[in-house]
Every structure is written in structure tokens, then in C-alpha cells.
Amino acid sequence: AQSVTQLDSHVSVSEGTPVLLRCNYSSSYSPSLFWYVQHPNKGLQLLLKYTSAATLVKGINGFEAEFKKSETSFHLTKPSAHMSDAAEYFCVVILARKLIFGQGTELSVKP
Amino acid sequence: NAGVTQTPKFQVLKTGQSMTLQCAQDMNHNSMYWYRQDPGMGLRLIYYSASEGTTDKGEVPNGYNVSRLNKREFSLRLESAAPSQTSVYFCASTGRDSGELFFGEGSRLTVL
Numbered sequence: 001a002q003s004v005t006q007l008d009s010h011v012s013v014s015e016g017t018p019v020l021l022r023c024n025y026s027s028s029y030s031p032s033l034f035w036y037v038q039h040p041n042k043g044l045q046l047l048l049k050y051t052s053a054a055t056l057v058k059g060i061n062g063f064e065a066e067f068k069k070s071e072t073s074f075h076l077t078k079p080s081a082h083m084s085d086a087a088e089y090f091c092v093v094i095l096a097r098k099l100i101f102g103q104g105t106e107l108s109v110k111p
Numbered sequence: 112n113a114g115v116t117q118t119p120k121f122q123v124l125k126t127g128q129s130m131t132l133q134c135a136q137d138m139n140h141n142s143m144y145w146y147r148q149d150p151g152m153g154l155r156l157i158y159y160s161a162s163e164g165t166t167d168k169g170e171v172p173n174g175y176n177v178s179r180l181n182k183r184e185f186s187l188r189l190e191s192a193a194p195s196q197t198s199v200y201f202c203a204s205t206g207r208d209s210g211e212l213f214f215g216e217g218s219r220l221t222v223l
Contacts (some may be wrong), residue, residue, distance in 0.1 A: 009151065036212075043115070043201060043214030044154075090153060098169065099212060101146075101153035 004033075004093040006102035014110045019063075019078040021105045023091030026072060033074045034092040034099070035065055044090065050074060061085070081109045113137050117202050117215035124192045124222045132187040132218050134202030142205045143185035144169075144212070145177060147198040154201065160185055192222045 007022040025031055035047040048059025055067045061084075065076045074091060086109045091102040115136045124130055136143065141162045146154040146169075156169030160179040174196060176188045185204075189196060199219050203212040 034211075041217070043216045044203075044212070045214070046211045049211070098156055098159065099144075101155070103151055103153045 003095075004091050004100060004102040006089075006091050006105050008105050009103065010106045010108070012108040012110065013081045015083055016080050019076070019081045019085065019107065021076040021089050021091075021107065023074045023076065023102060024072055025074060025091075025093050027093065030069065032094040033065075033067065035059065035063070035074075035076050036090045036092060036101075038088045038090065038104075040087070047076070047089070081107075083109050083111065085109055115202055115204055115213050115215040117200075117218050119218060120216070121219050122221070124189075124220065126193060126222060128192050129188065129190050130192065130220075131189075132200055132202070132220075133184070134186065134215060135184045136202075136204040136213070137183065138204060138206060138213065139182070140204035140206040140213070141182070143179065144203045144205075145175075145185070145187045146201045146203065147171065147196075148201060148217070149198050157187065157200075189220075192220075194222045196220065197222045 004025045033050040036044040037047050038044045047063050048057045050057050050067045058064045063078045089105045092099050118133045144159040145157040148154050155171050157175050158177040160166045163182045166177050178186045199217045201217050202215045205212050
């Protein structure tokens, strides 16, 4: 079976400092993985996706994620946080053609 | 460019009442989904429809029914609402077997 675990329910950073949101998955084969972002009172928007073409995936708004099979991880990073990055972030894995969501990580950005 | 449209955005029900959440997409997508979002639990799949005329249960289908009326529309019905169904509901669609989901802005349902 596949599942996805986001290791932090809440992350707080200062504006201009790096962001790291952690995600681990369990799968018996190479999965398709996604990161989505949800701003307050909005639907979810795709940030980036991994589908086995390249292990380092670049997304929108300066975010990127690295697929590490040996660690079964797909952590999301950004070199410098912006106030507009404050939102909830979801790591997602595909299971039997259905998307399974992690529990979410709320990112706060302090001035 | 509407994308995925859900109605209503807010609804308050009493226990035992029924209601239908409507969803429509204008992107000619084959697959449509209904999720519920609860604090600390991420999004959980209620039902999905891989194509017009087909529907399948997701993780948490109990208490819900769905109808894929045509390619554009996918409705979610609560026949007898319960307080445990208080949640934010999201409709989504995708045009490929796997890939980007496009989401509506959500419907916030409160059952008293």
C-alpha cells in the first residue's frame, strides 16, 4: 500500500529565510508525487509534481522538491520565504489512480 | 475562465435535512472528484467519477451519494445530514489518468 506522511503540522519562518516542508511516502514502487498549496479560503493549486523524469523538480513561485528514493522523501524547499508564501501545503501521492493527501503543513511567515 | 465551480459556498443544515452540492467544470475533463477537508486530516476522497456515467467510492463514502449528470457536472448529495458531516467540501477534476487536479474554491457545510 502507499501512503504519505507530512512530518510537521506547522512550520514558522522569518521572511527571507529558507523554507523546508518535509514529506515521506511509503510505496512498493516509484510513485507519482505532488505538492499542492492552499491559501486561506481558497481551493488547492498545484505547486509541482514528480513523475520519474528528474529527481529535482522545480515548481511555481520559486519552490522546488527533491525525490530521494533511498530516504523515501519528497521534501519541499524554497531559498527565501516571502510573506505571500503563508498557506497550507499538501504532499500528495497517487494510489490506484486516486490522489491520497498528507495531513498538511501550515506555513507561517513572520516579517 | 471559470475552471471548477461549486455551489453553494456556505450552507447550514439541521440534523436529518438533505442537500446537494453542485459542481461543474468547463475544461472538458473526464475525471471528477469530491473531497472533504477536516482539520489535521488533509483531504479525504468521498467519491470519484473516472468518466461520464461511472462513479466509485473513495475513502469515506458513507452518508453520501453522487451523480455524474454529464461530462461537466458531478453532484454530491447528503440524504440525511449528520453533525459528523460538518466540513469543507472540494470538487476537483483532471483531464488525465494521473496529474494535476483542478479544484473549486470549496463549500463550507455546517450541520447543527
